[in-house]
Amino acid sequence: MQAGILLQDKTGHNLIEFSIIIPAHNEETRIVTTLKETADVFEELNSSYEIIVVDDGSSDGTCESVEEFISSGPKYSRKIRIKSYSPNMGKGNALKYGSSFAGGKYILFLDADLDLHPFIATEFYRIMEAKNADIVIGSKMHKKSVLHYPFFRKIASFCYYIIIKILFRLSIKDTQTGIKLFKRKVLEECLPRVIVKRYAFDLELLVAANKKGYSIVEAPVKVDLKRQFGRVGIRDAFRMFLDTAGVFWRLNLRKYYD
Numbered sequence: 001m002q003a004g005i006l007l008q009d010k011t012g013h014n015l016i017e018f019s020i021i022i023p024a025h026n027e028e029t030r031i032v033t034t035l036k037e038t039a040d041v042f043e044e045l046n047s048s049y050e051i052i053v054v055d056d057g058s059s060d061g062t063c064e065s066v067e068e069f070i071s072s073g074p075k076y077s078r079k080i081r082i083k084s085y086s087p088n089m090g091k092g093n094a095l096k097y098g099s100s101f102a103g104g105k106y107i108l109f110l111d112a113d114l115d116l117h118p119f120i121a122t123e124f125y126r127i128m129e130a131k132n133a134d135i136v137i138g139s140k141m142h143k144k145s146v147l148h149y150p151f152f153r154k155i156a157s158f159c160y161y162i163i164i165k166i167l168f169r170l171s172i173k174d175t176q177t178g179i180k181l182f183k184r185k186v187l188e189e190c191l192p193r194v195i196v197k198r199y200a201f202d203l204e205l206l207v208a209a210n211k212k213g214y215s216i217v218e219a220p221v222k223v224d225l226k227r228q229f230g231r232v233g234i235r236d237a238f239r240m241f242l243d244t245a246g247v248f249w250r251l252n253l254r255k256y257y258d
Helices: 031-045 062-072 075-079 091-099 120-131 151-168 184-193 201-211 234-252
Strands: 016-024 049-056 080-085 104-110 135-139 146-148 179-183 216-220 222-224
Touching: 016 031, 016 091, 031 049, 031 062, 031 075, 031 120, 049 062, 049 075, 049 091, 062 075, 062 080, 075 080, 080 091, 091 184, 091 201, 104 120, 104 184, 120 135, 120 179, 120 216, 135 201, 151 201, 151 234, 179 184, 184 201, 201 216, 201 234
Parallel strands: 016 049, 016 104, 049 080, 135 216, 146 222
Antiparallel strands: 104 179, 135 179
16 A cells, blocks of 8 residues: 655645654554553644544454544544554554555654653653654654663664664664654655665665655654564564665665665
8 A cells, every 4th residue: 555645734734733653563552552642732732633543454443442542542642543454564554554644744653552652752852843853753762762671682773783884874873763754845855766665764764865855863762662562573573674774775776766
């Protein structure tokens, strides 16, 4: 399933201030809490917003939980929409698909599991405004980040950072943390160039944005791991390596992102 361009109203103007895209795969037990916490943050911010949940081929009751919350939840639940498809196609595909329905001037990518609390987004917005950045991304390697998750995950993140540093020479240290804030124009230009549908999606999007000259700023995060075990297994890690190699090939040999 492919995503189209980001939406605007009939006059060509953006409809709202913030669009929050939340990809979800089998998040039945967490998704309503995530929606409540996210909505609370943006209600406090007192800006217009929408929350778009993308049900990425879930086999549990993720979609039903969201629909029930929208129909019977508090008043702000009317600002929440859910888009579903099947089968599961990966987090990157979900983000790209969800963005095709976004009407916001600013677009936030946010993981569904609350490992990263949505209150971080308010600081991202402050940083974006203060530094006139086009993109603000969460970085587990920022010196002010607070990480409550296993040591082996820290080692894996560091190893991937070294690979990215060698292959792409990006100025950023962490491409994979699941909270990112974009100005709309970045996604309008760069998302159509993104091919990867799963874990290396973030890398490819940032490589494309960097190639186009957009400014990227890293910001600290607080990570509180909610799952006892991660979802990325050996097969996923191998696929991520292949996708990373594909981005390198497209960048340096095909000049695909020029």
